[in-house]
Amino acid sequence: MCGIVGYAGKRRAAPLLYAGLKRLEYRGYDSAGIATLAEKIEVKKCTGPVANLRAAVDLKGTCGIGHTRWATHGAPTAANAHPHVYGRFAVVHNGIIENDRALRKMCEARGESFSSETDSEVIAHLLERLYRGDLLEALKRVASVLEGSYALAVLCADEPGKIALAREKSPLVLGRGKLGNFLASDVPALVGACLEICPLRDGEFALITESEVTMSEGERFISPDWLPLERGRGESGKAGHAHYMEKEICEIPAALCRSRETASGAVFSRVREELCAAKNIRLVACGTAYHASLAAKYAFEKLARVPAEVTVASEFRYQDPILSENSAVIAVSQSGETADTLAAAKLAKERGAKVIAVVNEARSSLSALADETLPINAGREVCVAATKSYVAQLSVLYTLAASVAEAQGRRGYGDLLSELPSLARETVKAGRAVGGWAPHFAAARSAYFIGRGADAVTALEGSLKLKEVSYLPSEGYPAGELKHGTLALIEEGTPVVAVLTSQELAEKTMNAVHETRARGAKVFLVTSIPAYAGEKGLTGCVVIPPCTEVYSPALAAIPLQLLAYYVALARGCDPDKPRNLAKSVTVE
Ligand code: M6R
Numbered sequence: 001m002c003g004i005v006g007y008a009g010k011r012r013a014a015p016l017l018y019a020g021l022k023r024l025e026y027r028g029y030d031s032a033g034i035a036t037l038a039e040k041i042e043v044k045k046c047t048g049p050v051a052n053l054r055a056a057v058d059l060k061g062t063c064g065i066g067h068t069r070w071a072t073h074g075a076p077t078a079a080n081a082h083p084h085v086y087g088r089f090a091v092v093h094n095g096i097i098e099n100d101r102a103l104r105k106m107c108e109a110r111g112e113s114f115s116s117e118t119d120s121e122v123i124a125h126l127l128e129r130l131y132r133g134d135l136l137e138a139l140k141r142v143a144s145v146l147e148g149s150y151a152l153a154v155l156c157a158d159e160p161g162k163i164a165l166a167r168e169k170s171p172l173v174l175g176r177g178k179l180g181n182f183l184a185s186d187v188p189a190l191v192g193a194c195l196e197i198c199p200l201r202d203g204e205f206a207l208i209t210e211s212e213v214t215m216s217e218g219e220r221f222i223s224p225d226w227l228p229l230e231r232g233r234g235e236s237g238k239a240g241h242a243h244y245m246e247k248e249i250c251e252i253p254a255a256l257c258r259s260r261e262t263a264s265g266a267v268f269s270r271v272r273e274e275l276c277a278a279k280n281i282r283l284v285a286c287g288t289a290y291h292a293s294l295a296a297k298y299a300f301e302k303l304a305r306v307p308a309e310v311t312v313a314s315e316f317r318y319q320d321p322i323l324s325e326n327s328a329v330i331a332v333s334q335s336g337e338t339a340d341t342l343a344a345a346k347l348a349k350e351r352g353a354k355v356i357a358v359v360n361e362a363r364s365s366l367s368a369l370a371d372e373t374l375p376i377n378a379g380r381e382v383c384v385a386a387t388k389s390y391v392a393q394l395s396v397l398y399t400l401a402a403s404v405a406e407a408q409g410r411r412g413y414g415d416l417l418s419e420l421p422s423l424a425r426e427t428v429k430a431g432r433a434v435g436g437w438a439p440h441f442a443a444a445r446s447a448y449f450i451g452r453g454a455d456a457v458t459a460l461e462g463s464l465k466l467k468e469v470s471y472l473p474s475e476g477y478p479a480g481e482l483k484h485g486t487l488a489l490i491e492e493g494t495p496v497v498a499v500l501t502s503q504e505l506a507e508k509t510m511n512a513v514h515e516t517r518a519r520g521a522k523v524f525l526v527t528s529i530p531a532y533a534g535e536k537g538l539t540g541c542v543v544i545p546p547c548t549e550v551y552s553p554a555l556a557a558i559p560l561q562l563l564a565y566y567v568a569l570a571r572g573c574d575p576d577k578p579r580n581l582a583k584s585v586t587v588e
Pocket of ligand 1: 286287288289290332333334335336337338341384385386387465468583584585
């Protein structure tokens, strides 16, 4: 969730660290800090965005570490910002130390006082206590008493020019370039500075200096497996858009085109075979990726007539899932770093299941763990709210469902997917009209999204998007379920968005629309059936192009993403960086 960067080289570290943190800000943005080591450790911290740390670029030294925080333990104050310094050590940490209370008590009992409320500071205290003249060895000793998850980078005033690292259940990547050696929690921080990268695995340690990188697992030294860092992995700014969210919604047609490349590879064919042979298919994911999985379940069952079960990843391992070597588990994740999805995938592997990762970041922890990886190729997504990645996930999952259907003699569904990019282009255009709906939502106390069949999934995703970026309380509901309780919340002026793309279920959805209208709701319709656009009593309507009903969430989500964007603006919120959230949720 938080972002980590580090550098040991010939140049001044602080400006490079600052630039790296700017690129990682999407991982957390409540406070930030940099520590460099010249003659001594110097630290600068700030609350709020990385831009507030501008003054830190003056710090001296050619070796340093930086951090952008998403608070877990302790409020987003400067004291709680990393790096945490104690004695000779400065530490940046991502993850959660689960036995922090016991460790902190032990340190306090020795008379040590803490300057922050974080779980991370205890690591600096333990380092000071267990240091015997060798930074890396001290870090190994400390790691052996830590429980939980961590990506750690540590400076020691007694060992200038060195950074020691450790990884356990939280991503950490090494990078080397012309200017020296780098580390980061996430590859985007290294783009432009490094030519090669090497992701650390759980249980691995490393030590970097200006000229050397050493890696070890326990006492065993291992040689780094350097991979080229492709150019073009960075994002090209907002490209004239006011926000990344808007830009990324506009990129959906291109993302859909690229997502189709996944279907042509050998990996895809192997995955199809696995799925055809599997006795049960399970999908695990969180948030928006969970909604994509729900839509995929619908496609597997409707098109291929294969049962598929979807579980929120954070619940999966606590349900003691029934899995065997005949199970296929599809783990869906934009970042490939979501802790809950990783834990679910790990459990699935331990129980013998084949794990297939559907990810946007192909060099992620999830793909390293999975048996097979299907990239969605959406391109880098900067806005915390997932937009183009959702639609690209749908595209890859639909392609899979269609090809399993085809293997069973149900042909033709794959071809229909080729129309999606151009239909999405029309949808983005038509969807802009929802900008006119925004004032009705901006002034409301809550909003509701309803739909049936595949449209019920779109309702869930539309609601998540709206609350995430505009902070307007909202619920997504299967339209038929509304009258079993939630209808009680509809009052004069409550905005209700109805999604209607299924001819078969249209009248049933409209019944729910009438029921909410009768209670005073303002109803906004997103439909691919023009006949319903003229329905009496609608406050707003957007007609999107028709497509096969099963695939409709890929289009119907677009106006709802745009609606969330416009409502966020109308309510004065920054849609790219919603409060309390981070792009990649690497803690349980
Ligand atoms: O990287 P992931 O796809 O695994 O992330 C899962 C969720 O955290 C993510 O989809 C989240 O719900 C988004 N911010 C929603 O827009």
